[in-house]
Amino acid sequence: MTPCFVAPVSIRPGARSPTGTTACQQAGCLRFSLFLPSSSHRQNPPARQAHRHKAPTMLFNFFYNRAEDIDLDKLAEKHPAVLVTDLRKTFKKRVKGKGSDKKENKIITALDGVSFSANRGQVLGLLGPNSSGKTTTLRCISTMSDPDSGTAQMFGIDVHKDPYLAREMLGFVAQSAGLDKVLTGREHLELFADLAHLDRATKRRNIEAYIEVLGLKDFIDRQAGVYSGGVIRRLDMAIALLHQPPILILDEPTVGLDVESRMVIWNVLRHHRSQGGTIILTSHYLEEVDVLSDKVVIMDKGVVIAEGTPTELKNSLGGDRISIRLQEFTEMEEAELACATLRKRGLAQEAIINRVRNNTLELVVSSSNARVGGEIVGALGEIGFEKLFSFSQSKPTLDDVYLAATGQSLSDADQVAKEKRTDKAMRQESMA
Numbered sequence: 001m002t003p004c005f006v007a008p009v010s011i012r013p014g015a016r017s018p019t020g021t022t023a024c025q026q027a028g029c030l031r032f033s034l035f036l037p038s039s040s041h042r043q044n045p046p047a048r049q050a051h052r053h054k055a056p057t058m059l060f061n062f063f064y065n066r067a068e069d070i071d072l073d074k075l076a077e078k079h080p081a082v083l084v085t086d087l088r089k090t091f092k093k094r095v096k097g098k099g100s101d102k103k104e105n106k107i108i109t110a111l112d113g114v115s116f117s118a119n120r121g122q123v124l125g126l127l128g129p130n131s132s133g134k135t136t137t138l139r140c141i142s143t144m145s146d147p148d149s150g151t152a153q154m155f156g157i158d159v160h161k162d163p164y165l166a167r168e169m170l171g172f173v174a175q176s177a178g179l180d181k182v183l184t185g186r187e188h189l190e191l192f193a194d195l196a197h198l199d200r201a202t203k204r205r206n207i208e209a210y211i212e213v214l215g216l217k218d219f220i221d222r223q224a225g226v227y228s229g230g231v232i233r234r235l236d237m238a239i240a241l242l243h244q245p246p247i248l249i250l251d252e253p254t255v256g257l258d259v260e261s262r263m264v265i266w267n268v269l270r271h272h273r274s275q276g277g278t279i280i281l282t283s284h285y286l287e288e289v290d291v292l293s294d295k296v297v298i299m300d301k302g303v304v305i306a307e308g309t310p311t312e313l314k315n316s317l318g319g320d321r322i323s324i325r326l327q328e329f330t331e332m333e334e335a336e337l338a339c340a341t342l343r344k345r346g347l348a349q350e351a352i353i354n355r356v357r358n359n360t361l362e363l364v365v366s367s368s369n370a371r372v373g374g375e376i377v378g379a380l381g382e383i384g385f386e387k388l389f390s391f392s393q394s395k396p397t398l399d400d401v402y403l404a405a406t407g408q409s410l411s412d413a414d415q416v417a418k419e420k421r422t423d424k425a426m427r428q429e430s431m432a
């Protein structure tokens with residue numbers, strides 16, 4: 001199927017409906033978590049909202065549809081769509097103590113003062129290796145998690161002080177969808193449209209529009225249990241967009257998807273932005289962030305290490321990148337000798353030894369000198385490296401921005417983090 005895009009519905013500032021978001025992380029039961037009070041409100045419900053907590057049957061009364069009274073145009077003149085200020089978040093984890101089988105508490109700092117902002121109509125890409133704090137940031141913005149300190153605002157509204165209103169303004173697509181296997185796609189959409197209190201005409205119009213643009217026609221009347229990963233993700237996206245939220249938050253929306261599903265999702269995101277929607281997305285795919293984002297925030301170990309437009313970030317690195325593997329297994333002394341020689345001869349503006357990639361030399365060279373590649377090969381030949389194992393020259397990428405800041409590429413950092421964090425731990429954390 002060729003991904004085709006028909007503009008469905010426009011984002012209504014101050015949309016009438018509340019959030020019909022897919023808050024679920026792993027299982028169906030969490031799907032409703034955005035319809036429930038945030039943890040601070042569960043412990044300390046404000047008096048004004050106390051009546052909402054009386055019984056589960058009050059679930060559908062959580063919403064006042066207050067967003068419809070908000071003049072987003074006015075608010076957007078004064079405030080960014082999303083403003084995150086000095087977010088800090090730690091977790092306690094039970095781990096085996098050193099030298100004994102007894103378990104002890106370990107404090108994990110997931111966010112260590114994260115700040116950034118996105119204006120209305122912007123796509124902000126959060127980039128970083130596993131465990132850098134991207135999901136925790138999104139969970140704090142979308143009220144699913146309370147930070148230890150710091151604030152997150154949507155159009156000037158503090159999301160933790162007024163989580164109900166914040167939830168009316170956002171759509172959330174989590175890393176994995178918790179669909180009900182026995183419901184069809186259409187039944188999911190109808191359920192969430194009802195939870196979002198859409199009127200009958202809007203409900204019908206939006207459901208049909210998103211079935212069309214997300215290419216769900218052939219699957220929508222089948223049970224979700226038989227859906228492929230790509231279709232699940234597209235349905236999840238339709239649910240998040242049903243109430244046309246001004247802010248859309250997506251945690252790795254295209255991970256593991258086929259090219260067709262990825263293109264469909266990219267088109268929908270572009271359309272959402274063109275209608276004035278603001279999008280915050282995380283991704284491991286550098287090219288996806290590069291192509292879609294107006295602004296990129298690169299995170300590492302719970303802090304922001306770089307921020308700007310993709311072009312600004314790449315230009316800030318100076319010239320072309322050259323990556324050289326001297327031998328299949330390069331010794332550290334050999335890499336250091338080669339690095340020192342190139343620096344001494346002024347052939348590299350910067351030279352880093354990438355330990356994770358078998359001591360590969362990562363160089364920044366002047367892009368105005370067309371012969372610099374040849375000169376480097378010649379200089380290395382003179383000190384005994386006549387036959388290089390590999391040599392590549394390219395324009396800077398976002399991965400180079402990360403490399404320059406941390407000394408390792410994103411994929412290498414991902415690998416290191418994955419080795420430390422099991423799938424089981426990740427599942428447990430996302431359910432917490």
Ligand SMILES: Nc1ncnc2c1ncn2[C@@H]1O[C@H](COP(=O)(O)OP(=O)(O)OP(=O)(O)O)[C@@H](O)[C@H]1O
Pocket residue numbers: 091092093108109110128129130131132133134135136137421428429430432
């Ligand atoms: N509920 C939790 N309990 C304990 N530790 C947690 C919890 N949630 C996150 N963490 C820890 O916080 C750190 C940041 O995790 P987070 O999921 O935000 O990273 P990430 O950048 O989104 O990674 P990924 O790309 O793998 O999702 C990790 O070290 C993780 O182990």
